[in-house]
Amino acid sequence: MYYREILTRLATETNLATEILDRKRRAKPRMLVDFSRSPGKERVPGGSDTRARLMAREQQREGRYLRKLYETRFHRKNPFRVVYDCSAFPLAQIARQIVHALELKGRIPKR
Numbered sequence: 001m002y003y004r005e006i007l008t009r010l011a012t013e014t015n016l017a018t019e020i021l022d023r024k025r026r027a028k029p030r031m032l033v034d035f036s037r038s039p040g041k042e043r044v045p046g047g048s049d050t051r052a053r054l055m056a057r058e059q060q061r062e063g064r065y066l067r068k069l070y071e072t073r074f075h076r077k078n079p080f081r082v083v084y085d086c087s088a089f090p091l092a093q094i095a096r097q098i099v100h101a102l103e104l105k106g107r108i109p110k111r
Helices: 002-014 018-026 031-036 047-073 091-105
Strands: none
Touching: 002 018
16 A cells, blocks of 8 residues: 555656556666666767777877877978979989078088
8 A cells, every 4th residue: 555655656756657667666677778778868889989989099199199209309390391393403403402502591511
């Protein structure tokens, strides 16, 4: 008798039928299924998805660290940017102009 009153009160508070609540109460607990359900509509990722994301993050973090380490140890500054059309100029003239530009920038001593 006492059980019916509690079930009826719970049904009115949750707007569910008493039969549904009684069926849920008597059902076997499905811990894994209930745990894997998320409160919203979004899907809970599986173990392999989570592991793949963690590995990707770790690789990105390691890549950034290695890039920073490389840039600090092997600092290289481009002397200048130059583009030549090799079909319009002979290679000897291009070489002379690049050497002259390096001399003007102070990257090599003047002749």
